Structure formats: C-alpha cells, structure tokens
Amino acid sequence: MNLENKIVLASASPRRRELLSQIGINPRIIPSQVEETITAHQPDEAVMELSRQKAEDVAFSQKPGVLVIGADTVVACQGKILGKPKSHEEACQMISMLQGRNHQVYTGVTLIYCGEKGKKTVTFAEKTEVFVSPMTQEEIWEYGWSSEPMDKAGAYGIQGRFKAFIERIEGDYNNVVGLPVCRVYHEIKKMMEEE
Amino acid sequence: MNLENKIVLASASPRRRELLSQIGINPRIIPSQVEETITAHQPDEAVMELSRQKAEDVAFSQKPGVLVIGADTVVACQGKILGKPKSHEEACQMISMLQGRNHQVYTGVTLIYCGEKGKKTVTFAEKTEVFVSPMTQEEIWEYGWSSEPMDKAGAYGIQGRFKAFIERIEGDYNNVVGLPVCRVYHEIKKMMEEE
Numbered sequence: 001m002n003l004e005n006k007i008v009l010a011s012a013s014p015r016r017r018e019l020l021s022q023i024g025i026n027p028r029i030i031p032s033q034v035e036e037t038i039t040a041h042q043p044d045e046a047v048m049e050l051s052r053q054k055a056e057d058v059a060f061s062q063k064p065g066v067l068v069i070g071a072d073t074v075v076a077c078q079g080k081i082l083g084k085p086k087s088h089e090e091a092c093q094m095i096s097m098l099q100g101r102n103h104q105v106y107t108g109v110t111l112i113y114c115g116e117k118g119k120k121t122v123t124f125a126e127k128t129e130v131f132v133s134p135m136t137q138e139e140i141w142e143y144g145w146s147s148e149p150m151d152k153a154g155a156y157g158i159q160g161r162f163k164a165f166i167e168r169i170e171g172d173y174n175n176v177v178g179l180p181v182c183r184v185y186h187e188i189k190k191m192m193e194e195e
Numbered sequence: 196m197n198l199e200n201k202i203v204l205a206s207a208s209p210r211r212r213e214l215l216s217q218i219g220i221n222p223r224i225i226p227s228q229v230e231e232t233i234t235a236h237q238p239d240e241a242v243m244e245l246s247r248q249k250a251e252d253v254a255f256s257q258k259p260g261v262l263v264i265g266a267d268t269v270v271a272c273q274g275k276i277l278g279k280p281k282s283h284e285e286a287c288q289m290i291s292m293l294q295g296r297n298h299q300v301y302t303g304v305t306l307i308y309c310g311e312k313g314k315k316t317v318t319f320a321e322k323t324e325v326f327v328s329p330m331t332q333e334e335i336w337e338y339g340w341s342s343e344p345m346d347k348a349g350a351y352g353i354q355g356r357f358k359a360f361i362e363r364i365e366g367d368y369n370n371v372v373g374l375p376v377c378r379v380y381h382e383i384k385k386m387m388e389e390e
Contacts, residue, residue: 024359133381160217161219163214163218163369164218164377167367168367172362172363172364181358181359182358182359186328
C-alpha cells in the first residue's frame with residue numbers, strides 16, 4: 001500500500017504513532033481538539049463513540065484522498081471503567097484493583113476516508129483480556145509511584161516494567177498498548193481496495 | 196530484589212537481555228558454548244532440555260551467589276518444529292505455513308542458583324498460542340525477504356513489522372519475543388526468598 005502523506009492520526013499518543021510506523025505507516029499527527037463527551041455506558045460503545053468524535057473533528061478539514069484514524073482506550077475491571085490516573089495515589093488504587101485478577105482493555109477505532117464524492121467511515125472496538133499476577137504492597141507502591149502509570153489508561157503500560165506482572169493475555173497485544181494494528185492494517189487495506 | 200551483579204544470562208539474544216532490563220534486571224551476558232543436542236521429540240521437552248544445557252554450561256564456572264538463566268525458543272506448527280530460517284527462501288516457506296492459522300511458541304527456561312552448599316535448578320516451558328491472519332503472496336514475499344526473519348525462530352518477530360499479521364494471542368506475549376518474563380520474575384523471587 002502506498003500511503004505516503006495520506007494517513008492522519010488524530011491522536012497525540014506517541015505509542016500509537018510508533019505502532020503505525022512499525023508496520024510501515026508514517027502518519028501525520030493532528031491531535032483532535034474535541035471536547036470528549038461520553039453518552040454510552042458500555043466500555044466498547046464508549047471507546048467507539050470517543051474515537052469517532054476525534055476522527056470526525058480532524059477529518060472535517062481534510063482534503064480528498066486523506067484517511068483519518070481516531071482511537072481511544074479504556075480499561076474495564078469489575079464493572080468500573082478506568083481512565084488515566086490523576087495522581088500517584090489513584091494509580092496505586094487502580095493497580096491494587098487490577099492485581100491478582102483479569103480485566104478487559106478496549107480500544108475503539110474510527111477510520112474516515114475522505115473521498116472525492118464524500119466520506120466513508122468505519123468504526124469498531126477491539127477487546128483484549130489481561131491477566132495480572134498477584135502483587136505485594138511493596139510492588140504496587142513502587143510501580144504506582146514510578147513515572148510509568150501517569151499517562152496511561154488503567155495506570156499501567158504493558159510494554160514497560162509492568163510486564164513482570166502480566167501472566168497472560170487473550171487478544172491483540174497491541175490493542176493494550178493503544179491500537180489494534182492488525183485489524184487497523186486490514187481495514188485500511190480493504191478501504192483502499194474499494195476506492 | 197537486589198540482584199545487582201548476581202544474574203547471568205547464558206544467551207547472546209539482545210531481545211532477552213532487553214526484556215530483563217525492562218523489568219529492572221541487568222544481567223551479565225555469558226553466551227553458552229555448548230553443542231546443542233536434542234533427544235526429546237515434544238517441543239516443550241526440547242526447549243527445556245536445550246535451556247538446561249545452556250544454563251548448566253555457564254553455571255559450571257560461576258561463584259556462589261550467582262543465578263544463571265538459560266532459555267530456548269521454538270515455533271511448532273502442524274506437527275513440525277520450526278527453528279531459525281537458513282535462507283530467505285526458507286523464511287518465505289515458514290511464513291506461508293504460518294499465515295491464516297494458529298501455531299504454538301514454546302520457550303524453555305532453566306534457572307540455576309549457585310548456592311554455598313550446591314546448586315538449585317528450576318526448569319519450565321511456557322506455551323503461547325499465536326493466530327496469524329491470512330497473507331497475500333506479495334506480503335509473504337515482502338516480509339520473507341526483509342531483514343526481520345533471519346535470526347528468529349519461525350521466521351518472524353512479533354515485535355516488528357509482522358505485528359500487522361498477528362490477529363491475537365493466548366498466553367504470555369513476551370514468551371513469543373523470547374522470554375516469559377512474568378514467570379521468570381516470579382521464579383527468581385521465589386528462589387531468592389528460599390535462600
């Protein structure tokens with residue numbers, strides 16, 4: 001696929017950008033400025049809604065031929081949705097909740113292709129089940145007060161030091177990092193073939 | 196755990212070294228020189244046997260207080276064991292075999308703690324199920340002739356460009372990269388607590 005200068009990522013996340021560049025897609029970065037509004041109550045619906053708001057906000061001002069990617073990730077554990085922690089104390093609380101059991105990571109993705117005759121939109125959510133090992137109070141404290149949890153949904157980064165506590169996953173690993181690149185790659189391919 | 200200067204990795208793999216350093220363990224590297232001999236027929240037994248040979252070879256000359264890690268990874272698909280490809284042609288053959296179905300990645304690990312009163316050994320194998328998406332001939336060819344497959348069991352690196360084709364996994368992701376760090380971390384912790 002020749003996608004040079006065609007892909008725009010409506011997210012400031014350096015991890016999403018890196019995932020795309022690792023599969024040969026180097027997007028332009030135009031972070032969405034949209035005020036995020038969630039009306040959905042289910043995590044998969046909420047991330048789809050947010051990814052769509054971000055993608056639409058940026059696609060609005062794009063020229064024909066451009067494909068915009070919007071994405072949003074949350075962690076769901078025991079009926080609660082966890083976003084990014086606002087403090088190290090909150091990070092420790094989230095880690096305490098996650099340790100010793102499984103939880104779900106949802107990433108919602110919206111792709112908008114700006115065609116000559118109008119826009120084409122695809123939205124989906126990908127779920128990955130994550131199993132965290134039991135942790136001691138000291139391990140929770142040490143991790144919660146490190147720099148890793150602060151900008152991440154659920155207060156951990158699967159690709160960082162926290163990997164010592166990830167027993168297993170079921171689903172797409174990169175979905176937990178922030179973008180289900182396998183599905184994204186195949187959906188982009190399909191959109192491009194249809195054009 | 197204070198493991199400074201205590202851990203030796205009996206493997207030249209830069210990926211295993213990096214995984215350990217990401218969880219705060221910076222091992223000395225002493226690659227095993229052992230002539231690898233497999234007598235086992237099952238993939239899990241074969242990787243345990245090889246990891247043990249590597250660890251024992253290096254532990255032989257270590258002082259008390261040192262913990263040696265040996266590891267070996269193979270890919271099993273439709274009853275065949277795939278090691279590292281010897282050519283780009285063989286890499287393309289392996290990728291053709293893996294695409295559109297699931298396979299198993301086995302990493303065998305042996306930990307040898309060199310105590311004052313003798314050595315203590317733990318050996319285990321970890322399995323991860325990997326589901327690869329269908330690929331076109333062009334995608335197989337392009338990947339098989341890139342530099343990525345050549346030093347990797349099964350001819351792919353899950354952490355590189357091939358992530359575009361990994362639909363999902365069941366198990367420890369880092370086991371596919373080359374070392375099940377979560378299990379390794381907890382086994383080392385247990386060994387150190389028992390000392």
